[in-house]
Amino acid sequence: MEHSHENDCHPTRHGGGYDTVGSIATNVADGFTMVAVGDLIVSRPLTKGNHPGFDEIVQILRDADATFGNMETLIFDIRSFKGSPQAEYGGAYHISVPELGADLKALGFNLMSRANNHSLDWGVEGMRETSRVLDESGIIHAGVGENLAQSGAARFLETARGRVALVSLATTFMPMSRACDPAGEALGRPGVNALRLTRNITLPSDVLECVRRVRDVLPGYAAGGKDPNRVVLLGETFKAGDKPSFSYEADPRDVANIQRNVRRGKQFSDFCIITNHGHEPDWSELVSQEPADFEQSFARKMIDAGADAYIGHGPHLLRGIEIYKGRPILYSLGNFFFDDLRTPVGADMFNAYGKDPRIDTDAEVTVNEQAKGYPSVDGFVGALGTPVCYESVIAVSRFEHNQLAELRLYPIELGFSKRFANRGIPRLAVGLQAMDILKRMQNLSQPFGTEITIENEVGVIRLRP
Structure with a gap:
């Protein structure tokens, strides 16, 4: 779309010359809206299906200038695919058909993060084919590339109210998927824009x-x-220490690289989004509702560098919201699609769950995985098979006078009680379920000093001018 509005940043006089580097201030036209959702685990196109209540969701997605989600699947045609399922994978082999790209665009998505623990489930070939499909579908995506410089770079979306930059990173990633730059005669390595963490375990x-x-x-x-x-x-x-806990230290080299990419992204845009995929400290229902101890300072540092919004995803559960310097920090938006009808499933995954591909079906492996959590996480039993994993929100941020004026939270539910083939598609939650989700968000956001009011089954955060 053509970029034109009254608030464009022009070169200004500075020290006898012209300062051609824009400030870190937000610079969008009044009414700019950003929709943000969490993880998209989806295996099929949805616009032509029969999904009660889904049309209301689509309308919210389409009404925004920038509509963001985390792409946690690979897109390719298995019948002609030249790659293979990797021995090291993100806990499950996520896969979708090529028609998904155009379908996501039709739903309203125009921004996708790609850095996560599933980015290379199907190798570099799967990563590249997914990039090709998203490019052809007109969806801007960031977080993977042919080397670290490409995977970490901001990618840009043109909208009628301003140019949007997206920087995508992952703190949870498979070790062999991490991208790197060339060094001398050594070539660069394709993969994920990673933020490495050192974990410390506190025990009595x-x-x-x-x-x-x-x-x-x-x-x-x-x-x-x-x-x-x-x-x-x-x-x-x-x-x-006093009680068992996990603590993390972010690699300062990675932080500096990401910080520079955020600064560069903002210099070339009017609005910059940074997004992180992380499971830390884990994704159990009881523990994972709070961000890992490193994340608040990291998110604030990114906003200080020029980011206008920080969006977290990965634990498959909701976390709280912080407003820092008038900008939203969404620590986790849970799941948006959990339509995990993946096929085929790699042989390694059958083995991980004690299944036999000559006897058991792909669906039986997937149901087993969702009930017990990924076995690759040290035998940890996660929250994938609990109702709370199927409840989330759509966050809609509206900006006026280059300030966040209002953030609305639409509670959604993904049909936990439905049969396997029909669950995982969002619709607006109503009644007691809607109130439970919004009250949960109130409680999760309270430690950050964020006040959420509930109006007609919608959560609202309003900022004073």
């Missing part, structure tokens, strides 16, 4: 002593240890 002192004793009896480990409050075992660092 008596439990830490048990870990120390295990370490001391293992071959290759020196007995004893100089620090009574720290034990390193099998690549994990354990520390003494």
